Amino acid sequence: MENANAEGMAEPPVHSQAAAVLEIERRQNDFVPIGRLPDEVLEPVFIYVRDSDTDELVKGKLIKYHFLYAPKWTFVTWVCRRFRAVCLGHPLLWSQIRNYTPKWLFAFLERSMACALDVRIDTILHKPASLKCILQSTPRMRALVLEGFAHANFEHVLSAMKVLTRELTTLSLLQAGGPLAAVGGPTVEAMVHIDNSLLCNVNQLRRLDLRGRISHIHPSSSLLSPSLEHLRLEGAYTAAELTILLREAPSLQSLVLRGTKVYAPPGARETPESITTIPLLRLSSLDIKIHFREEVPRLLHILNLPTLRHVSVTLASFHFGNPITTLSALSSLLQQCNNGAPFQSLRLQPIKKYSDGRCVGQHIALWHSPHTGAKSKFSHPPLSPPQADIGFQPRSPYVDPLDAHTLVSFYKNLCTCLPLASVSTLTIDINRNLPRSAWKDILRPLSRVEHLKLLGKWPVLILEALAITPFTLPALSHVAISRPMHAPGTSPPLLLELMGVAKARAGERRIHIAFIDCVGFASKRYESLREFADVTWDHMSFFDDGAEDEDEPWLALISG
Template sequence: MTAAIRSSTNSELDEIDEEIAGYEDAIRKLRSRRNSLVPISKLPAEILCAIFMFIPTHGPTPLRYRWHWITITHISHLWRTISLNCPELWSTPDFTKPNLASEMIKRSKMAPLNIEVTSNSWLTPWVLKTVGESLKQITRINEIHLLASRNNMDKLLSGINYPAPLLGTLILDLTDYYLSERYIIPQDFLADDASRLYHIDLTGCHLRWDSSLLRNLAYFKVRNPGPPAPTLDQLLSVLTAMPQLEELDLEKCLPKSLPGNTSTNATGKSRITLPNLRNLRITGALEECVTFLEHVHIPTAATTHVRATCSQIPQKGSTTLVLINQVCQRLPLVRGNKNMPAPPGTRVPVIKSLLVHLSSRLYIQAWDDIPSEVALENVSPGSFAHASTAGWFKIEFAWEHTLVMDHLIDDVVAAICSPLPLLQLSNLHIDNSYSESSSYPACAKTFGSLPQITTLTIDGMSGHEKFVGAYTDVRDIAVASDRVNSGSGHLTLFFPALHTLKLVDTDFDRPNHAQGATLLYSLLDYHVYREKLQRPIHKLYLEDCTHLTSEKVDELKKVVDVRWDKVEHGYEDENGYLSPPL
């Protein structure tokens, strides 16, 4: 009896379940019919697929968000059908989920693949196997971007020795190159055949310099590839084979200079031009940079960044100073190569803003306009050092074994800037990190006589001496346009067009070694001095200054319009502690 009742109940339940399933199926069909009436569902499948392609996010997106885009396959039956039949949507597999990555590769069918591994921490044995299997489909891979350790890089690339007819971008980044040997890319990699390759980016990886892959590139970046460095002939041959090159970045792989040769004019090597180059960055020994710039002509409008390491101290009359000057003489804006005029419609930049950074390394960065952080109204002008846009050109010099003493800085700055066209310079920022100052004002000789500098920023604790040097003891500097007859000779007014002065991180209690006066009284004297010459300072900005009080600011306001951040620090509190900068 009990069994019969149980059987009857189960039969009734089955009937109810079938009825529910029927209703659910009917509801799905009704929803599908309803969705088909929505305007977006009437778009052609190709259009919807193109829209879906904007949804996937790869690269630096946080992992927890990287798969949100896949919900488009759950919106409706139509969307799922279209997305599953859109191979391009699945062409960038996410190897953080190996099973799904394998499924994406299947769904991509024969669409060009993008293989991206942007963290070596992902590369578990399972992920390594999945990535390795995907790389075997090299004939349909469009982009390879691998960031891996030396061992993992070798596991992934060994055996990839057949042509890559669709490959356009190759990025190999060795994460541990500074701890281990560089990775030497196998000679038979890609069978040395990738006819569409236009972008190569290698860090810590060595590709032989006679490889056929180094042809017809638009982007070429090689950093720290390890020995051997290319010969000058090899590098010139490689670059000659890239007439459409737009970006070039070479770090620690420049040709060695000829022994005993301080000028490359006598090398007898050919010179090449890169007429389409927009961005250049080179890093190497000072002599190597001179050699490169002598033999490779860069368009005047190209953004240029040179980082040179000097093996000797730049003493007056030294070879180092000569080579520093030669680097700057060979910059595109200085060379003014008549054989490579700017293309029609290209604006040839001029130097309007300049940052001079003085520390254990010295660099100068220039803009052909005024950075937005600096050109601010009604607030303190921003710092060039934190400008959001990189300068049009930047030159850096560092020293291998020692720091350059402050008394040598003047000569180095003069060697760098003397070839530069600075007549239109209007904004100058001097960032001085030295705690002590030389007896003669650094940079005063180089910049003080320029006729159009309207804004000057002095940044650093020893800014007092640097600033004071811009208007005292100047009888030995001749400027034809601004001489004042004092009865005992001709005094020259430095920065004749200056109307805005900014002092940052400067100590107002620090005495000037030459005069003994503190900065407050030097500033008061300076403003009175310029008033007499009818060249007054209109605005004085004071930011993050030490030992500056409201009483001292009130004194300054009597002679000039002062903009102060109202930060007081550098004084001991009641417990004997110094108040830090806010």
């Protein structure tokens, strides 16, 4: 494209008379002091304007464009001739390629000249000619992010992969439709082609993101370089593949693995017994969602993560009948988080979906700050995002197959195996009618709990277990009740059990009871509690005891 044509593209599509007025305004702006600043000052300013425009597209609500558009930042070229000359003469300004219309796309590729490119596009939006033009520039790309990667543009992507630059730092292939978009024979064939085409020498690669079953990477791929810092994989990976794969990337700082279905080809190997540890000494964030198999606990157990700060593990198709081995591996993983600092808060909460609020799975979430889980209102998530969480999904994603006996046994093992001995704040939101004897066994390992908050429909059953004897949660000093208007049990049974809890501990200390967000409660009915306990209403700072949120961790368990 000729320079005149590229410059002409920056002209707004206006009427000739309006263009004359614009020309007069440009000439006037040429004499403004800011227009006479040197290039060394204007160029960083224009780059900031460009990056601000890009950040708005990434972080704003319009992150997913379903159409091609023109870049907004180029309006600065219409202010004055000086700004225009600086922009057109600075190649770095044109080095970010997005989902632009063809005219702008070709102009950016030309104007960027020999600069390293940052390409982030949705391949479905571009015609073959535009896509081919973009991929021909891969030798000078520093970042390549392709969304919508699928069979339709498969050949173009493969041809581009073979000539990737050695300076590439970011590579992302994001297949449209998620990890289950492609299945069957074509998927397996696509995996083979991807593995063969990614055998390029990318020494500077720092971030690798492969999503979708078609974007399967083999553990022997050269993309898993020792310099890789951020890795996200989505698709079907066995525990054996992950074991070898993680050994090839010792410098990882963050790891995200997604895929509820495990692709296990015939003759697939189990986790190599010769590998006794996977040292990821710089890993601070671990996020895994994997189909549960017998070798998964061993994979978790051999992870060596001394700098771990955030951990998220979701086990799909989990068998709840014998969880001891898995819980032991998870305990080993949790003890490495935050330098082994003890957890001080625990939350039990169901995962609900659909309009009827039906529970569809069990999920354990962990945070590293005190009392955060207890501060949230009924049916709301904790105020701070979790630093760690662990999920147990049943074999059916729509129906909870657990009977009460299996669920109680699971809770007992969970509270015994996980490092919960230092828990002092406990929040329970379980809509399962578990017997009082079961709650006694579940809560027995949590002997240091001082603050208890009850959400959901069945607080009476938990209070029954506490009212029988003070030896269940012997250190208990604060109890909070948070109930919706429609919840049952707002009448005398709840009052009687609260009275029993207060009386059982009257000889030791005067217990504090708070009613938080209890719409429709008759406060006068509970005035008799004041004889044995201190009672407050709608006091949301009930658990704020002056503790700082930065140093002491807490744990929240979410379950069905």
